[in-house]
Amino acid sequence: MAIQKTYSMIKPDGVRNGHIGEIVNRFERAGLTVERMELGMVTLDQAKANYAEHEGKPFYDGLISYITSGPVVKMVISGEGAVAKVRTLMGATNPAEAAPGTIRGDFGLIMDENVIHGSDSPESAEREIGIFFA
Numbered sequence: 047m048a049i050q051k052t053y054s055m056i057k058p059d060g061v062r063n064g065h066i067g068e069i070v071n072r073f074e075r076a077g078l079t080v081e082r083m084e085l086g087m088v089t090l091d092q093a094k095a096n097y098a099e100h101e102g103k104p105f106y107d108g109l110i111s112y113i114t115s116g117p118v119v120k121m122v123i124s125g126e127g128a129v130a131k132v133r134t135l136m137g138a139t140n141p142a143e144a145a146p147g148t149i150r151g152d153f154g155l156i157m158d159e160n161v162i163h164g165s166d167s168p169e170s171a172e173r174e175i176g177i178f179f180a
């Protein structure tokens with residue numbers, strides 16, 4: 047499989063609840079490389095650009111206020127099949143349905159606060175890296 051880059055972000059609840067080290071450790075143990083990493087806020091413009099596909103959905107406003115509510119960890123992750131590998135490590139979107147051993151299964155509590163983001167395709171990854179590491 048080809049070497050890919052993906053964008054991943056530890057969301058405000060993941061930072062607030064002290065899971066940064068464990069999440070980075072899981073990525074590295076899976077053979078992935080952290081290429082860039084920055085702790086900081088998500089601006090309103092970045093939030094809207096990242097979640098443009100969800101505009102108009104019932105959860106959209108809550109999602110935008112949540113993702114801008116506190117510091118996040120923005121990361122560029124690289125490695126063989128990095129996009130799918132990060133998604134597998136993350137687990138299902140709803141923490142209640144995420145398998146034990148996945149990041150959301152182990153550290154997530156509710157759908158609205160599900161610990162981590164990861165690009166869903168190489169195209170999304172390129173777009174999202176551009177949004178957060180302009």
Ligand code: UDP
Pocket residue numbers: 105109138139157158159160162163164166
């Ligand atoms: N989300 C939500 N309620 C929903 C669906 C999604 O709050 O009913 C949020 C959740 O934070 C999720 C994000 O919107 O991570 C993006 O949704 P997507 O379906 O793209 O899931 P993901 O790719 O993050 O697993």
